Amino acid sequence: MKIKAAVFRDGTHNPSMEDLDLAGPRAGEVLVKLVATGVCHTDLKSSGPGPVPKPVVLGHEGAGIVEAVGAGVTKVAKGDHVVMTFGFCGHCASCNDAEPAYCHNQGALNFFCSPVEGLRFKDAGGAEVHGDFFSQSSFATHAVGHERNVVKVRKDAPLELLGPLGCGIQTGAGAILNDFKLKPGQTLAVFGVGALGLSAIMAARIAGASRIVAIDRHQHRLDLARELGADETIVAGADPVSAQVLGFVPDGVNFALDTTGVLSVMRQAIDSLAPRGMAGFVTSPWDGSELSVSVRHLLFGRKIRGIIEGNSNPDVFIPMLIDFYMQGRFPFDKLVKFYPFDKIADAFHDSEAGTTVKPILRIAA
Structure with missing residues (x-):
């Protein structure tokens, strides 16, 4: 499908807004229409020189609505509200001990941006663009995550606020x-x-x-x-x-x-x-x-x-934090400033300068 995404190409905090082709969801995966996504300091560090390959679609604090699911997915269904979180393999010793934040494959699934099944983004010229950053790449109108790293959340909570729970807040x-x-x-x-x-x-x-x-x-x-x-x-x-x-x-x-x-x-x-x-x-x-x-x-x-990642078991911990917020005990909304998606460079600048504690990009109209 055709989507719009912020593509980081030159090692700076100034991405280009591009129309890309997105493949998926494959078996075990979930297609999410993004409502909003947080900006984290890990995005800032990853947009510059370092181990994350370029060009790349970053973003790893996505929140949105399930649009489609791949074969075998039972955890969520179309229309569910979800928060996207970090990737983990589900079968290593840490994952088997219900400590997926310390997954033995954490580096590959979150930073390598080169899944075994192949890259899922192509630009207008047909060239491949790296994605699957934190198994999501949510600086886009749509993102594909694995069933494991998509967390169903209550529909009475403000969805556009919830993305940062997937990384920075839960950490x-x-x-x-x-x-x-x-x-x-x-x-x-x-x-x-x-x-x-x-x-x-x-x-x-x-x-x-x-x-x-x-x-x-x-x-x-x-x-x-x-x-x-x-x-x-x-x-x-x-x-x-x-x-x-x-x-x-x-x-x-x-x-x-x-x-x-x-x-x-x-x-x-x-x-x-x-x-x-x-x-x-x-x-x-x-x-x-x-x-x-x-x-x-x-x-x-x-x-x-x-x-x-705060040693979080996301399916348990993220809904718990949302409950705390809805009870008035965890007012993380006081950290937030919203930006239009096309002002992503401003959000990066304000985060790096310390003037905004937690930027959130509004993606859906």
Whole structure:
């Protein structure tokens, strides 16, 4: 079928809006007409130099309505409202343990953009364009996902708002609820309060945290962090802030979450921990840089945890977050600014500059 998509060709944040041919759905796949899709920092990083091949259709926080299903699909049907999330294989050791975020094939299914069955996009000249980014490529009017990474959601929830639950929002909230398993009375420091960090703060408030410290370079984000549940805020600068965190929580925090992927900040998160505390990291530098830590500091039961997609089981976790939102307990709509689809370059710019916490592109009229 003919669709319109944003195609990234030149390693910049300025895609061309193009008419493409889209193949599918194949067996086990689902065709979704997109209503809206979130813009995530992973999209920003993937549009530039790096492992994601070009030209490519990015986008991985899609929400829309099922238009068709391939052979064998029973999980959703035409007309269902869905959120599209990350790809996973469904049969490796992690998937069999109901931890699909740590799928052994996670890299290939989300970043390689070259499925075994062949590329599904062709441009106006007949040349192939990479897709299947996070098993969806939702910067388009239509996307094809696998039955596994399409999550049916309640129809009374605002569909155009829900796409970011498929990645950024569930990553922050899931770090707290699924990986940290924060208990009432425990403490948390969040380094970087963009969409992931603010989602973590809201989840920590739901979980009953007694003290939440938010750290960021942008005062408007810190103001929002306070509104959403942070008790203390720190404006980050050139100097480490670990001592300021310890000033608020003298024994150190039970949990520290870094959302920046900046090595020096990651080290500050570790240095802020109480004995037996855990530091979690949700992203890393593209170049695989190594992090230096004090072994003596870790000897006191402190732990370091890598976290992907909030260790979410999407079919369970995304509907739960929607329920929290509908109850007024998880107001992630306060993070959002909507953009027309053809203003995608503006959304990228505002996300990178930090002026918009979570851009969402409206795709359907």
